[in-house]
Amino acid sequence: MDASNETQDRRQQRMQSAASFKAFLLKNSTESNLNLYDHLTQLLMKVMTEHPHNAVDVIEDMSRDVKRGLFHDMQSTLRDLPQTTAAELLAEQQCSLFSRPEDAAQEEELVETPLPNVSEIGFNLEQAGVSLGREEMQRIFLALKQLVESQALPRCRLWGKILGTQSNYIVAEAECREGEEDEEQSADEAPEDEDREAETQESEMDPLPESTYKPPPVVPKEIIGTGVNKFVYYVCNEPGLPWVKLPSVSPAQIVVARQIRKFFTGRLDTPIVSYPPFPGNEANYLRAQIARISAGTQVSPQGFYQAGEEEGDEEDETPRDSYEVNPDFEGIPVTEMVESLSFWVHHVQHILQQGRCTWVNLTVKPGEESYEEGESDEKEEEPDEPEPEVGPPLLTPLSQDAEMFNSPPWSSKLSSALTSQHAVAVLRSNLWPGAYAYATGKKFENIYIGWGVKYAGEGYIPSVPPLPQKEYPSGADITETLDPTLEEEQMLQEALEEQQAAQEEMEEEEEEEEEEDDD
Amino acid sequence: VPLQRGSIWSLQVLLEQDFWLIIEEISDFNCMDWLLLPAATDSMISEVSKAARGRFIGDPSFVYERAEVNRKSEDRVIPAASVFQNKVKEETRLSVTVHQIDQEVSVVPRGSFIRNHQGLVLVNRSFTGLSESESRKLDSFLHFREAKNPKQRSVLQNPAVDFLEVLSDDIPKGSWSVQCEFASRVCVLRSLLWLGLTFYHLPGTPQHGYVYMGDGTKNLDLPFML
Numbered sequence: 001m002d003a004s005n006e007t008q009d010r011r012q013q014r015m016q017s018a019a020s021f022k023a024f025l026l027k028n029s030t031e032s033n034l035n036l037y038d039h040l041t042q043l044l045m046k047v048m049t050e051h052p053h054n055a056v057d058v059i060e061d062m063s064r065d066v067k068r069g070l071f072h073d074m075q076s077t078l079r080d081l082p083q084t085t086a087a088e089l090l091a092e093q094q095c096s097l098f099s100r101p102e103d104a105a106q107e108e109e110l111v112e113t114p115l116p117n118v119s120e121i122g123f124n125l126e127q128a129g130v131s132l133g134r135e136e137m138q139r140i141f142l143a144l145k146q147l148v149e150s151q152a153l154p155r156c157r158l159w160g161k162i163l164g165t166q167s168n169y170i171v172a173e174a175e176c177r178e179g180e181e182d183e184e185q186s187a188d189e190a191p192e193d194e195d196r197e198a199e200t201q202e203s204e205m206d207p208l209p210e211s212t213y214k215p216p217p218v219v220p221k222e223i224i225g226t227g228v229n230k231f232v233y234y235v236c237n238e239p240g241l242p243w244v245k246l247p248s249v250s251p252a253q254i255v256v257a258r259q260i261r262k263f264f265t266g267r268l269d270t271p272i273v274s275y276p277p278f279p280g281n282e283a284n285y286l287r288a289q290i291a292r293i294s295a296g297t298q299v300s301p302q303g304f305y306q307a308g309e310e311e312g313d314e315e316d317e318t319p320r321d322s323y324e325v326n327p328d329f330e331g332i333p334v335t336e337m338v339e340s341l342s343f344w345v346h347h348v349q350h351i352l353q354q355g356r357c358t359w360v361n362l363t364v365k366p367g368e369e370s371y372e373e374g375e376s377d378e379k380e381e382e383p384d385e386p387e388p389e390v391g392p393p394l395l396t397p398l399s400q401d402a403e404m405f406n407s408p409p410w411s412s413k414l415s416s417a418l419t420s421q422h423a424v425a426v427l428r429s430n431l432w433p434g435a436y437a438y439a440t441g442k443k444f445e446n447i448y449i450g451w452g453v454k455y456a457g458e459g460y461i462p463s464v465p466p467l468p469q470k471e472y473p474s475g476a477d478i479t480e481t482l483d484p485t486l487e488e489e490q491m492l493q494e495a496l497e498e499q500q501a502a503q504e505e506m507e508e509e510e511e512e513e514e515e516e517d518d519d
Numbered sequence: 520v521p522l523q524r525g526s527i528w529s530l531q532v533l534l535e536q537d538f539w540l541i542i543e544e545i546s547d548f549n550c551m552d553w554l555l556l557p558a559a560t561d562s563m564i565s566e567v568s569k570a571a572r573g574r575f576i577g578d579p580s581f582v583y584e585r586a587e588v589n590r591k592s593e594d595r596v597i598p599a600a601s602v603f604q605n606k607v608k609e610e611t612r613l614s615v616t617v618h619q620i621d622q623e624v625s626v627v628p629r630g631s632f633i634r635n636h637q638g639l640v641l642v643n644r645s646f647t648g649l650s651e652s653e654s655r656k657l658d659s660f661l662h663f664r665e666a667k668n669p670k671q672r673s674v675l676q677n678p679a680v681d682f683l684e685v686l687s688d689d690i691p692k693g694s695w696s697v698q699c700e701f702a703s704r705v706c707v708l709r710s711l712l713w714l715g716l717t718f719y720h721l722p723g724t725p726q727h728g729y730v731y732m733g734d735g736t737k738n739l740d741l742p743f744m745l
Binding site: 058061064065163164165166167168260261262263433451453456462 | 644645693696698709711714733734740743744745
């Protein structure tokens with residue numbers, strides 16, 4: 001009897017401890033109003049329904065999920081405002097790209113379009129390993145089509161993409177319409193009048209030293225349609241956003257752009273803070289870099305373009321700036337294009353030191369253009385006429401490009417070494433990292449995808465400011481001389497006294513003589 | 520060693536041959552021949568910094584030479600014996616460069632790795648990605664390397680997650696470019712210090728990764744360019 005009592009007691013004890021433990025489990029947590037019993041029940045039910053793999057390893061995650069799942073049961077009576085997601089915004093912007101105008105739809109197929117063959121270029125760029133991704137390329141080309149239609153451009157192509165710190169630029173190159181003129185006005189004429197007014201006020205006092213600084217003469221811009229401004233460039237941040245036309249570039253901007261090194265931010269109105277100070281904001285700097293990159297890296301297979309009709313003598317010094325598509329171009333085999341750089345030529349004019357493609361002689365003053373006298377006389381009269389700057393003529397092969405920083409300026413490769421009969425020849429610039437050109441058969445294309453900075457070798461050193469100018473011309477009244485020493489002063493004084501004494505004697509003698517005469 | 524085993528890098532070099540690297544220090548040039556790169560050590564790093572200049576050549580057995588003159592001698596006449604020739608092979612330089620890039624600009628989103636109480640760094644399997652607004656801020660991305668100056672910034676930090684340094688503490692400020700493309704479906708970070716390092720993350724998903732495609736030179740002009 002005792003034994004059964006004991007087991008009963010023990011069983012009861014166990015039941016009691018179990019009940020108290022269960023009560024403990026059911027006790028709600030003070031913080032979250034949950035209790036462990038319910039939580040464990042739900043967790044085990046979840047494991048039962050889901051049968052996860054390696055359940056013991058992921059049990060903590062499941063526990064956290066169960067806890068998290070409880071919170072969504074509370075529904076607030078407020079409805080969330082439907083927020084336009086970024087996807088919707090982008091879709092709105094880009095749906096205009098996908099709409100077709102109702103009229104000209106059928107006519108376009110017959111007339112030669114100003115757009116290049118979009119899908120073909122995209123495919124070839126992919127082969128070359130350079131592309132931006134198919135979806136983006138398609139959108140970009142649709143945006144180009146929109147640009148062409150809205151601006152009625154005769155010809156347009158994708159120039160490339162310039163990366164920036166906050167957003168990027170997609171750049172399109174276009175031929176400008178005929179008859180378009182530059183609408184910008186120079187603001188250089190205003191300050192001179194102010195200086196003259198200030199000078200008249202100071203004439204009462206001693207004339208203050210005037211500044212003899214004359215700024216060097218401004219090199220004139222090239223006309224739209226020639227030289228550096230041959231093409232017009234449009235940029236947008238993303239396909240679908242409106243295109244912005246970049247202003248034409250001036251030689252001063254190119255000269256300074258060569259001396260500074262800056263990233264782009266993605267906003268066209270950012271000021272460029274640099275030394276030497278850049279005359280313009282980011283839009284101008286972007287245009288200047290585009291001009292430099294085009295001049296340095298736009299290449300084509302030799303023979304694709306031929307020189308325009310030559311006018312006059314061949315001794316004409318102005319470099320030819322026109323070229324035409326050669327109708328007899330046969331295409332160069334791709335393997336040959338890869339092996340030697342002489343099969344590629346530049347088809348954009350080189351930019352001279354001055355910042356233009358055609359040299360301008362700034363020292364010629366109006367009124368002295370007396371070319372009627374013999375040429376030999378003219379040369380003698382102007383001994384310091386600067387030498388005209390000459391650049392390599394158009395359509396020079398790449399094999400004549402200078403080597404910089406111990407590295408060849410271009411690297412070439414085939415897109416595929418295994419199927420070379422269908423491969424694309426790819427040329428990569430080492431001076432402007434990001435500039436590529438490909439050629440296959442009779443087609444070629446250039447593109448730039450990069451940060452917009454040139455390879456600068458070991459390090460970039462910003463230019464040193466010029467020496468401070470002399471504030472005043474050195475003359476006798478300003479130059480310091482040594483003060484006379486005491487002995488010298490005494491000597492001078494004695495000499496003066498002697499002179500005075502001598503003079504007085506002479507005067508006395510004269511007076512005496514006069515008195516004597518009077519007598 | 521990070522999650523991205525098998526992530527492919529590529530270094531573009533001078534001549535036709537480009538390098539392709541996989542994160543376990545293997546290199547090759549045309550995806551056909553693979554060599555094992557030696558792991559970078561401190562002595563190798565100092566060797567490379569003395570000898571190698573300019574761009575990569577493209578040939579792993581190329582030897583860089585640079586004469587360094589011993590300046591401790593005060594005489595004008597420098598005896599020939601104290602002119603050191605620092606020689607470094609290109610594969611050493613390559614491995615050191617890879618190591619440096621990893622140390623300086625490898626990026627992971629916040630929350631993708633957890634450190635447990637023993638100090639082990641583990642992949643966080645319940646990482647569901649950053650939200651869209653978080654992925655626009657540089658604060659949500661961390662360097663994936665041993666923290667050199669860990670800072671406690673706010674009480675909200677979770678020590679299991681915030682044991683790495685934040686990208687926004689990088690000097691100079693602005694050396695990262697954050698962009699959200701494709702309707703915020705992808706968030707792209709580009710390093711301006713090592714031009715060509717690109718990190719991507721798809722907000723809302725645990726996918727992330729980084730790739731280096733460039734010429735293997737550090738952009739020391741960065742302060743001038745910002």
